[in-house]
Each structure stands twice: as structure tokens, then as C-alpha cells.
Amino acid sequence: MSDVVIDVENLSKQYRIVTARDKGRTFREALTDRISTPIQLVRNVFSADDSSLDTGPDSIWALKDVSFQVKQGEALGIIGRNGAGKTTLLKILSRITEPTEGKAIVRGRVGSLLEVGAGFHSELTGRENVYLSGSILGMKRAEIDRKFDKIVDFAEVEKFIDTPVKRYSTGMYMRLAFAVTANLDPEILFVDEVLAVGDAVFHTKCLAQMSSIIKQGRTVLFVSHNLSAVSSICRKGILLESGKISFSGSARETISFYNDQFAEASQRGIPLSQRKDRTGSEEVKLTNFYIENEAGERIEQIRNGHTIRLIFDFDTKPNQEVENVDFQVLVLLQSGEPLLQFGTRFTGQKFKRVPPKGKFVCEIRKFPLVPGHYRLDAYLVVKETPSDYIKWLTLLDVIDGDFYQSGYCVYEQESKFLVDGTWSCNQIS
Amino acid sequence: MEQRVLPPATVIKPSKGWVSLRLSDIWEYHELLYFLTWRDVKVRYKQTALGALWAIIQPFFTMIVFSLFFGRLAKIPSDGVPYPLFAYAALVPWAFFANGLSQSSNSLVGSANLITKVYFPRLIIPISSILSGLIDFAIAFLVFICMSLYYGIYPTLAVVLLPFFLLLGLITALGVGLWLSALNVRFRDVRYIIPFLTQFWLFATPIAYPSSLLSEPWRTLYGINPMVGVVEGFRWALLGVDTAPGAIIFVSALVATGLLVSGIFYFKRVEKFFADII
Numbered sequence: 001m002s003d004v005v006i007d008v009e010n011l012s013k014q015y016r017i018v019t020a021r022d023k024g025r026t027f028r029e030a031l032t033d034r035i036s037t038p039i040q041l042v043r044n045v046f047s048a049d050d051s052s053l054d055t056g057p058d059s060i061w062a063l064k065d066v067s068f069q070v071k072q073g074e075a076l077g078i079i080g081r082n083g084a085g086k087t088t089l090l091k092i093l094s095r096i097t098e099p100t101e102g103k104a105i106v107r108g109r110v111g112s113l114l115e116v117g118a119g120f121h122s123e124l125t126g127r128e129n130v131y132l133s134g135s136i137l138g139m140k141r142a143e144i145d146r147k148f149d150k151i152v153d154f155a156e157v158e159k160f161i162d163t164p165v166k167r168y169s170t171g172m173y174m175r176l177a178f179a180v181t182a183n184l185d186p187e188i189l190f191v192d193e194v195l196a197v198g199d200a201v202f203h204t205k206c207l208a209q210m211s212s213i214i215k216q217g218r219t220v221l222f223v224s225h226n227l228s229a230v231s232s233i234c235r236k237g238i239l240l241e242s243g244k245i246s247f248s249g250s251a252r253e254t255i256s257f258y259n260d261q262f263a264e265a266s267q268r269g270i271p272l273s274q275r276k277d278r279t280g281s282e283e284v285k286l287t288n289f290y291i292e293n294e295a296g297e298r299i300e301q302i303r304n305g306h307t308i309r310l311i312f313d314f315d316t317k318p319n320q321e322v323e324n325v326d327f328q329v330l331v332l333l334q335s336g337e338p339l340l341q342f343g344t345r346f347t348g349q350k351f352k353r354v355p356p357k358g359k360f361v362c363e364i365r366k367f368p369l370v371p372g373h374y375r376l377d378a379y380l381v382v383k384e385t386p387s388d389y390i391k392w393l394t395l396l397d398v399i400d401g402d403f404y405q406s407g408y409c410v411y412e413q414e415s416k417f418l419v420d421g422t423w424s425c426n427q428i429s
Numbered sequence: 430m431e432q433r434v435l436p437p438a439t440v441i442k443p444s445k446g447w448v449s450l451r452l453s454d455i456w457e458y459h460e461l462l463y464f465l466t467w468r469d470v471k472v473r474y475k476q477t478a479l480g481a482l483w484a485i486i487q488p489f490f491t492m493i494v495f496s497l498f499f500g501r502l503a504k505i506p507s508d509g510v511p512y513p514l515f516a517y518a519a520l521v522p523w524a525f526f527a528n529g530l531s532q533s534s535n536s537l538v539g540s541a542n543l544i545t546k547v548y549f550p551r552l553i554i555p556i557s558s559i560l561s562g563l564i565d566f567a568i569a570f571l572v573f574i575c576m577s578l579y580y581g582i583y584p585t586l587a588v589v590l591l592p593f594f595l596l597l598g599l600i601t602a603l604g605v606g607l608w609l610s611a612l613n614v615r616f617r618d619v620r621y622i623i624p625f626l627t628q629f630w631l632f633a634t635p636i637a638y639p640s641s642l643l644s645e646p647w648r649t650l651y652g653i654n655p656m657v658g659v660v661e662g663f664r665w666a667l668l669g670v671d672t673a674p675g676a677i678i679f680v681s682a683l684v685a686t687g688l689l690v691s692g693i694f695y696f697k698r699v700e701k702f703f704a705d706i707i
Contacts, residue, residue, distance in 0.1 A: 095441060102442070103442035106441065107439075110548075114547070115546040118546050119547065123476070124472065132465075135461045136465075141460050
């Protein structure tokens with residue numbers, strides 16, 4: 001196995017959950033909260049791990065026993081929900097933070113792209129920033145000299161290269177910042193979600209650059225929510241879930257496993273009442289979900305332009321009436337990008353009291369999204385405190401329903417939303 | 430068959446106890462040290478009306494105030510040289526030290542976005558913030574040269590030791606700066622301590638008055654404040670005052686080295702959680 005360049009073995013990372021005393025702690029707090037004698041203050045100042053509460057309730061494992069290997073020239077996609085440990089993994093591998101347990105061996109020069117524009121200073125010119133950022137990312141000066149023209153070309157900012165970057169447009173800034181990092185030429189490249197910036201044209205350019213880096217035989221670890229980017233760039237994939245690897249295989253398999261999970265959890269799998277991946281007091285708890293059409297028939301697919309009802313059965317915990325209930329539903333892209341939110345807070349229809357058992361009916365007229373699969377989240381609030389918050393409650397399957405009754409089907413490349421409106425042309429006299 | 434040589438491996442694992450210092454890392458990243466220093470210099474006086482004049486204004490006006498109140502009114506002795514020159518020769522290294530101290534103490538917190546996103550030896554950040562102060566020092570020093578020409582007081586041969594005294598000031602600033610910058614990551618109190626600290630330290634250092642006011646052995650003992658050695662060294666090297674500091678320098682150099690070494694050790698011990706708690 002001589003061509004294994006990244007060998008990760010039982011890597012674990014523990015964090016203390018951020019409590020009030022964690023961020024911006026002061027001596028006084030340290031004194032009153034944790035310490036009773038001056039000797040302990042000294043010990044506290046010197047303690048190297050800052051985790052004296054190792055096993056306490058306010059610590060979590062951001063990564064737990066993660067092991068995998070990556071061979072020379074492979075591109076590995078790392079996917080998973082927010083907080084699954086993806087970024088923590090890259091931070092450990094790029095030596096920004098230390099693991100709590102386990103070890104990893106990385107062979108070769110590492111380039112780490114956790115942020116576009118690391119070290120950019122707004123007062124400096126484009127030229128100066130290229131040198132500064134390049135050296136922060138580990139390039140030698142001679143190397144930057146050599147690549148300078150290529151970087152400026154890639155970023156398309158020749159004319160402004162001697163202007164302070166604070167006068168750049170966001171697009172120019174991002175292009176220049178990415179250009180530096182894209183020309184880093186490391187043997188191993190870690191990329192975290194940086195492609196999420198910039199316009200579509202630039203996005204395509206970045207992806208192309210990434211692919212060409214891989215074609216040159218370099219090893220890439222790519223973290224992203226953008227599943228199509230992962231599948232186009234990476235051959236292999238791992239899925240992280242609450243700090244553990246829950247699936248590894250080809251990138252395509254990993255992605256479909258990831259998608260199936262949600263579909264399973266919502267439609268075919270665990271009934272809503274038994275799902276554990278929810279947060280809140282559960283004073284009012286959702287127990288069942290289905291969709292109806294205008295006629296009151298259950299449907300699996302939503303036709304856009306038609307009226308639908310999202311129906312949520314619920315129980316109350318005290319088994320009696322509960323007052324002051326707010327209900328919001330969120331529709332998001334599968335990548336997690338929110339599209340719309342609709343709830344009683346907006347419509348001013350807060351439920352003054354709800355019965356011990358019942359159903360919430362959310363009627364949406366002329367369903368406004370183009371065909372595709374969308375994630376639905378539900379957020380139930382009782383007296384201003386979260387009662388039941390379920391992400392990925394289901395995957396909404398939207399198909400064309402001839403929204404405009406023109407026979408024209410709008411797809412997501414053209415527009416994400418459909419608008420209830422008309423056009424006209426009138427003469428001005 | 431082609432034998433492919435694997436690049437050297439980096440082993441990433443939790444460090445236990447007192448870690449090795451790996452100071453060679455800093456050499457490996459010396460270009461970054463250069464660029465960060467250069468950035469600090471470039472950015473320092475951007476969008477200020479007076480620009481680099483600020484490097485002069487601070488010590489120069491302090492000198493004027495000191496000359497008026499301590500020199501004229503209080504008639505504090507100045508080792509036989511004109512009081513303004515006497516004070517300014519001490520204020521130049523003092524300004525370098527005090528600015529370096531406050532810049533380096535805030536340097537890590539100010540670079541939080543780098544620390545959480547990129548790996549490089551963290552020591553480079555406070556070091557570069559102190560090095561960038563050398564430019565200010567050089568500017569302020571030019572004024573000293575003008576003043577010494579005006580008063581017609583020229584340095585003796587001891588001036589060749591000036592770089593050594595500057596280094597001593599740098600080591601002191603870095604030693605304290607490392608401690609405070611690392612503590613600042615965890616306890617933001619440091620930000621409020623610094624103004625006090627520099628103010629007290631200013632009066633605890635023989636800037637407005639000569640250390641020769643003290644009799645031995647107290648004068649030598651005074652060198653425990655390493656800035657005493659720096660300031661007296663500067664006066665001796667630049668003004669040729671006949672109160673050669675001698676033993677003070679050794680005491681100061683010893684304390685400064687102690688501060689630096691302990692600062693490096695402390696910094697290295699806690700740097701691994703910078704990214705997690707900054």
C-alpha cells in the first residue's frame with residue numbers, strides 16, 4: 001500500500017459546547033466559575049487542552065473514530081449534513097486544530113482551501129494581496145513570481161491589479177482570491193465549500209480548474225453540499241453523520257445513499273411519530289404527515305400551479321389544550337439553501353389554543369415551485385419556545401402542473417419560482 | 430521498474446504534555462514572516478493624514494512634555510546631557526517596546542480569521558507584528574540623529590553595541606508579547622491590561638529620570654526590569670554618558686531571555702487550541 005497518501009486512523013475530535021463561559025471568558029468568570037484557589041488559576045492558565053470537562057455533559061464529539069485511506073491521485077468527496085464533522089475533519093488534516101484521539105498520516109505538500117481569500121487585506125492592492133495570500137497558503141516567493149501572470153489571467157483583473165482590493169467588486173475579489181488558491185499546485189488539496197461563491201460562470205470555471213487539478217494526478221479531498229459538484233469531481237465518497245462515517249464507496253453511491261436516507265426517513269421509512277432527529281420541548285408533537293390535493297385526496301406528487309394542503313397530525317404532551325402555537329414550514333433546496341418560508345407568524349394566524357389531538361392544515365394555493373425535489377422542514381413553536389423542529393420532514397416531489405396554463409413547462413435553470421401574474425401591453429396616449 | 434519516492438509524511442496526532450518547540454518551522458516559513466511584517470508596515474499608516482509622522486509624534490511630544498515638567502520644573506538630573514536629548518534617547522526604544530508589546534498582544538486575536546482557516550506556525554504572527562515596529566523605530570531614530578547634531582553631542586565607540594540593545598528591547602517585547610498574545614486568546618482581559626501595563630512600566634523605567642539616582646546594589650537590581658537595561662544601554666551607546674550601565678545590562682539580558690524562553694514555551698503549549706477557542 002505504498003501509494004496511500006492520506007491515512008486516517010480512528011481520528012476523533014472533542015469540543016466543549018460553547019457555553020457562556022467559553023467565548024470571551026474573563027478572569028473573573030474563570031475565577032468564580034471554575035476556580036477557588038489561586039493555584040488552580042495558574043493551573044488553568046497553563047492547562048494545554050482546555051478540556052477539563054472531558055466527559056462532562058457539555059462536550060461533544062465532532063468526529064468519532066473516523067478512518068479512511070486516500071491513494072495518490074484520488075479525489076474523495078466528503079458529504080453530510082451541517083455539523084456532521086466535515087469541516088472539522090479538514091481542519092485536523094490541514095493541522096489547523098489538533099485531534100483529541102487517533103492519528104493521521106499525510107504524505108506530500110498540502111494546500112488547504114478552507115476559505116477563499118485567506119489573508120487578503122482590503123487596504124492592499126491586488127498585486128500585493130496575491131503575494132501575501134500566496135505566502136500564507138505556503139507558496140514560495142519565486143513560485144508566486146512565476147505564476148503571477150497566470151493568476152491574474154485566471155481572475156480577469158489585469159486592469160485593476162494595482163488598485164486596493166477594497167475597491168473591487170465582490171466578484172472581482174472572489175475571482176482573484178480563488179485564482180491564488182487554484183494555482184497553489186499542492187500535491188494534496190483540501191477544499192471546503194469554497195465553490196459556493198461567485199456567479200455561475202465563475203462557478204463553472206472553478207469546477208473546471210478543480211477537475212484539471214485532479215487530472216494532473218493530484219489528490220483532492222472535497223467537502224461540499226453541492227452534490228452535483230461532488231459527483232462531477234470526485235470518484236470516491238464518504239458520508240459523515242454526527243462525526244462518524246456512515247457510508248463509503250464511489251461518489252455516486254455515497255450521494256444516492258445520502259439522498260435515499262432522507263427519502264426513507266420521510267416517505268417509506270420511519271413514521272413521523274417515531275423519528276428521533278427532532279429538537280424542541282415536544283409539548284406539541286407532530287405525529288403524521290401527508291399531502292392532499294384540492295379535492296381532499298391524498299397525493300404523493302405535487303403539481304405546481306395547483307392547490308395543495310400539507311397536513312400534520314399532532315398530539316400534545318400534557319394531553320390537554322395548549323395555548324399560543326406558531327407553525328412555520330420551510331421549503332429548501334436539497335443543498336440546504338432556503339427557498340421559502342410560510343407560517344402563522346407571517347399570516348397572523350397564530351393558534352390561540354389547540355386541542356389535545358388534531359391536525360394542522362397548511363393550504364398553499366397555486367404551488368409556486370418549478371419541478372424538482374425539495375426538502376421540507378417544520379418548525380413548531382409554543383409560547384415562543386421551540387416545541388418540535390424537524391429538518392428533512394419529507395422530500396417534496398414537485399412535477400409540472402402547467403402553472404401558467406400555457407403548456408410551457410418552466411425548469412429550474414430558467415426560474416426557481418413561478419409567479420401568479422400576467423403580461424400586457426398598452427399604448428400610452 | 431520506476432521507483433516512486435513518496436514525499437515525507439506529516440503525522441497528525443494529539444500532542445501530550447510539553448510539546449517540542451519545532452522552531453525550525455519558523456525558518457521554513459521565513460518568507461511568510463517577511464510578508465506579514467511587510468503587510469503590517471504597509472497597512473499601518475494607510476488612510477491616515479499624517480502617515481509615518483506618527484512614528485515621530487509619539488516619542489517627540491512625550492519628550493517635550495517630559496522636558497518641560499521633569500527637566501525644567503522638577504529639575505531632574507540627566508547625567509550631564511541636555512534633558513531633551515536624555516529623554517528622547519530613552520523614548521525611542523521605549524516607543525518601540527511599548528508599541529511592539531501592544532501590537533503583538535492583540536496580534537493573534539486580530540488574525541483570528543487566519544488562525545481558524547490556514548495552518549502555519551502561529552509564532553509568526555506576534556513576531557511579525559513586533560518586527561514591523563522596526564520601521565517606526567528607524568524613523569524616530571532619524572529625529573534623534575538630528576537632535577544630537579543640534580546639541581553637538583556625538584556617540585562614543587560604544588555605539589557599536591546599539592544593535593545589541595535594540596535586540597534586547599526586541600526580545601523583551603517579544604517575551605512579554607508572546608505571553609500576553611496567548612493569554613489574550615483565552616482571556617480577553619488582556620486587552621484592558623495592556624494600557625495599564627505600559628503606563629506603569631513607563632514610570633518603572635528610567636526614562637524621565639536616570640537610574641544613577643539609585644545607589645548600588647539597588648541600581649543593578651533595578652535591571653530586573655529588562656527595559657532598564659535597554660534604556661540605559663541606549664543612553665550609554667548614544668550619548669556617551671559616564672554612568673556606564675555595566676552589571677545592569679547583564680541582569681536585564683538574563684531576565685529578557687527568561688521572559689522570551691518562558692514565553693515561547695507557554696505559547697507552544699497552548700497554541701494547539703487557538704483555532705478552537707479564539
